[in-house]
Amino acid sequence: MDLWNAMSVGLKEIWAHKSRSLLTMLGIILGVASLVAMSALVKGMENGMKEALVQIGGLERVRIQDQDIPSEQAHLADQAVGNTMDDIKAIRNNATFVNLINPEVRLRNVPVTRRGKTTYPFMLYGTWPNYLEVAQHVVEHGRMFNEIDDDEGRSVCVIGTGLRDELFGKPEETGQPVIPLGEIIYLNSQPFTIVGMFEHYESEQDKKKREYLEQNPELKKQKSGRGSSGRGGSSFVYYIKNNTILMPLNTAMMKFRSATGTNDVPDYRLSAISVRIDSIDILDKALAQLRNILMSTHKGIEDFSFMTQEDWADQIKVSIQNQRLSGGLIAAISLLVGGIGIMNIMLASITERVREVGLRKAVGATGPDIFIQILVESTFIALIGGVAGLFASVGLVEVLILMSPTDNTPVVTVTALAVGFGASVMIGILAGLYPAWKASRLEPMQALRYE
Numbered sequence: 001m002d003l004w005n006a007m008s009v010g011l012k013e014i015w016a017h018k019s020r021s022l023l024t025m026l027g028i029i030l031g032v033a034s035l036v037a038m039s040a041l042v043k044g045m046e047n048g049m050k051e052a053l054v055q056i057g058g059l060e061r062v063r064i065q066d067q068d069i070p071s072e073q074a075h076l077a078d079q080a081v082g083n084t085m086d087d088i089k090a091i092r093n094n095a096t097f098v099n100l101i102n103p104e105v106r107l108r109n110v111p112v113t114r115r116g117k118t119t120y121p122f123m124l125y126g127t128w129p130n131y132l133e134v135a136q137h138v139v140e141h142g143r144m145f146n147e148i149d150d151d152e153g154r155s156v157c158v159i160g161t162g163l164r165d166e167l168f169g170k171p172e173e174t175g176q177p178v179i180p181l182g183e184i185i186y187l188n189s190q191p192f193t194i195v196g197m198f199e200h201y202e203s204e205q206d207k208k209k210r211e212y213l214e215q216n217p218e219l220k221k222q223k224s225g226r227g228s229s230g231r232g233g234s235s236f237v238y239y240i241k242n243n244t245i246l247m248p249l250n251t252a253m254m255k256f257r258s259a260t261g262t263n264d265v266p267d268y269r270l271s272a273i274s275v276r277i278d279s280i281d282i283l284d285k286a287l288a289q290l291r292n293i294l295m296s297t298h299k300g301i302e303d304f305s306f307m308t309q310e311d312w313a314d315q316i317k318v319s320i321q322n323q324r325l326s327g328g329l330i331a332a333i334s335l336l337v338g339g340i341g342i343m344n345i346m347l348a349s350i351t352e353r354v355r356e357v358g359l360r361k362a363v364g365a366t367g368p369d370i371f372i373q374i375l376v377e378s379t380f381i382a383l384i385g386g387v388a389g390l391f392a393s394v395g396l397v398e399v400l401i402l403m404s405p406t407d408n409t410p411v412v413t414v415t416a417l418a419v420g421f422g423a424s425v426m427i428g429i430l431a432g433l434y435p436a437w438k439a440s441r442l443e444p445m446q447a448l449r450y451e
């Protein structure tokens with residue numbers, strides 16, 4: 001029997017027992033659908049995490065921050081200077097792998113008030129104008145403060161939409177755009193003029209949630225007063241950016257650091273230094289170069305450390321791998337159950353067709369012919385189930401989107417479809433090996449006597 005005849009006979013056998021074949025395929029269909037749907041959900045989570053990573057500056061951003069002096073250098077503690085503007089000058093003049101550098105002075109626990117309303121920004125930085133490029137900020141209204149503002153120490157600032165909402169009201173509450181340019185706010189009782197406002201930052205997940213609630217006003221009313229703070233998962237990045245205030249570096253130094261050191265001595269140390277390197281491919285070389293420069297400016301005292309976004313990228317990678325592993329195990333179990341079902345039904349089919357197998361062998365069919373025929377039948381069942389599973393998986397993903405429209409959008413990939421289909425075919429082949437071998441071993445005379 002050639003392969004085409006085996007395929008023809010296999011299809012006829014499947015069609016002759018449609019209900020039984022459909023039930024057998026069900027395990028494969030569910031297994032493939034669960035595999036593809038799980039992969040789509042994980043891919044959506046991965047996209048959301050990577051989107052947040054880009055929002056905080058991408059892999060090319062490196063932060064230089066203070067750290068405790070190593071124990072072997074403890075006797076040099078009184079000589080430690082921390083991060084200063086001398087470091088900025090040295091890096092600018094000698095770090096060939098760095099294309100952007102930005103000093104940061106972070107001010108903590110500073111109340112922001114306006115007409116009786118008080119809030120606390122999550123981030124309050126004194127910095128340079130190029131912080132926009134380093135941290136991927138976008139000024140939507142007004143302008144960013146400039147070098148003149150910094151040189152003269154002007155009391156100007158740029159705020160995020162979260163602070164705008166707290167101090168001036170949300171646009172949806174006022175019924176009109178709220179753009180507080182030129183307004184005065186008080187930072188620790190000191191007046192500052194708002195010269196710019198960042199765009200509203202939100203993840204795709206939060207954007208979908210907002211649009212979904214706008215399309216369903218009744219749900220929006222139910223959720224009022226119970227809103228999420230946006231501090232979970234990758235949304236935390238957007239919460240931080242929306243609750244940020246930036247002011248010129250010299251302004252922060254003069255108004256908030258001029259008498260905050262020990263014994264009222266001015267404290268002009270930097271909280272951190274952010275740099276952007278030319279390429280992630282040269283990260284190790286750039287870090288080594290920066291370390292050499294800083295060891296020189298810090299007199300050999302290692303009171304600094306590097307924080308790279310690569311660490312977060314590695315965490316994302318591990319998290320996604322774990323999600324894929326757990327989801328893959330669940331799908332593999334479903335496919336295994338489907339394979340056991342195929343094996344079981346093929347063994348039952350052979351028992352029903354013992355006399356048929358004996359007759360075919362009696363008229364000249366060989367053991368390999370019988371083996372191929374049974375194997376083709378089991379493979380066809382899995383193959384058809386796999387195709388049905390692919391269609392079912394697309395439908396399942398759509399159902400998941402409808403059931404939870406505010407989650408990260410699941411993404412069905414070609415790789416997941418290929419793996420799901422390939423796994424179903426492999427299960428069909430493996431599940432058919434034993435029944436095919438058993439059928440090919442039947443003796444014609446004994447098979448013909450079987451009742």
